[in-house]
Amino acid sequence: MTSVATASPDTAAQSAPPRKKVSSLLRSQRRAGVWMALLASLHAGIWIGLPMLASIVLSFTQYDVISAPRFIGLANFEDLFTDPVFMTSLRNTAVYAFFTVPVSMAIALVLAVMLNQGIRGQMLYRTAIFIPQVTATVAIALVWLWIYNPRGGLANQLLGFFGIGQVSWLTDTAWSLPSIIAVGVWQGIGLKMLIYLAALQGLPKDVFEAASIDGATAVQKFMQITVPMLKPATFFVLVTSIIGAFQAFDQVYILTQGGPANSTTLITYEIYKSAFQQFRMGLACAQSLVLFVFLIVLTLINRRLMGGSNDDS
Numbered sequence: 001m002t003s004v005a006t007a008s009p010d011t012a013a014q015s016a017p018p019r020k021k022v023s024s025l026l027r028s029q030r031r032a033g034v035w036m037a038l039l040a041s042l043h044a045g046i047w048i049g050l051p052m053l054a055s056i057v058l059s060f061t062q063y064d065v066i067s068a069p070r071f072i073g074l075a076n077f078e079d080l081f082t083d084p085v086f087m088t089s090l091r092n093t094a095v096y097a098f099f100t101v102p103v104s105m106a107i108a109l110v111l112a113v114m115l116n117q118g119i120r121g122q123m124l125y126r127t128a129i130f131i132p133q134v135t136a137t138v139a140i141a142l143v144w145l146w147i148y149n150p151r152g153g154l155a156n157q158l159l160g161f162f163g164i165g166q167v168s169w170l171t172d173t174a175w176s177l178p179s180i181i182a183v184g185v186w187q188g189i190g191l192k193m194l195i196y197l198a199a200l201q202g203l204p205k206d207v208f209e210a211a212s213i214d215g216a217t218a219v220q221k222f223m224q225i226t227v228p229m230l231k232p233a234t235f236f237v238l239v240t241s242i243i244g245a246f247q248a249f250d251q252v253y254i255l256t257q258g259g260p261a262n263s264t265t266l267i268t269y270e271i272y273k274s275a276f277q278q279f280r281m282g283l284a285c286a287q288s289l290v291l292f293v294f295l296i297v298l299t300l301i302n303r304r305l306m307g308g309s310n311d312d313s
Contacts, residue, residue, distance in 0.1 A: 058285040077290075090267055092267075095181075108193040130194055180248075188244065203226070235303070271288055
């Protein structure tokens with residue numbers, strides 16, 4: 001006959017950690033968190049906050065790096081909105097973002113759904129799709145420079161296979177911006193696919209099983225279950241994609257340098273020209289401030305349209 005030993009209150013009190021030790025541990029963890037947050041805030045303030053503040057101040061000055069800044073008020077902004085090249089760069093950037101963001105998001109979502117089905121070799125496919133995201137944009141632009149080569153380039157070789165004549169992809173104003181957009185779409189698919197794939201793997205499977213029992217088709221499950229449940233991921237991908245599209249620079253600098261006839265001049269390339277070719281730093285800061293405000297407005301609009309972060313939690 002076995003006897004069950006019960007712990008006495010004195011034994012339980014001895015085995016429990018003292019309250020002083022617990023409170024001391026919590027205080028040390030709190031201090032460590034405060035110090036880490038302080039260091040991160042200090043780093044962000046020095047390397048992000050101060051340059052932003054300096055850029056805002058310089059946007060109201062005439063500054064060429066050599067001479068001291070001279071306050072000129074809103075003259076830089078007046079020059080911006082009367083400059084046809086800057087307005088063209090705004091339009092080109094808006095067109096670039098309008099096509100690259102939704103197209104790459106749609107392709108990335110479809111690929112993520114396909115690669116979430118447990119198909120053979122899916123790790124190889126994921127790696128191949130993601131490689132352009134981690135490859136240097138300059139290297140990618142050089143490859144596409146060869147693809148778009150009017151003489152012997154891969155794109156024109158494929159057109160010749162179907163009996164279509166050669167196209168001047170980067171020197172024709174009708175094709176230059178679409179060619180840049182194609183590069184942006186291709187390069188941006190990888191990261192979006194990875195984010196969607198992570199979100200898909202976190203969805204509850206019992207919801208899809210219940211829908212299958214009710215007789216829902218694959219398309220119905222995708223449109224009525226998958227897409228609504230991916231709303232937080234979609235909002236994140238949308239905002240980061242728009243910001244990335246409005247910051248595109250490398251492919252334009254390597255492929256076209258804004259030409260022909262400013263047909264591929266994006267706002268970041270115009271900022272680069274103002275700052276480092278014309279040495280009009282005040283004007284470049286004003287252009288950067290306009291871009292910053294424009295991105296904030298777009299983010300707030302997207303937040304309102306997507307329902308805000310409170311619905312995403």
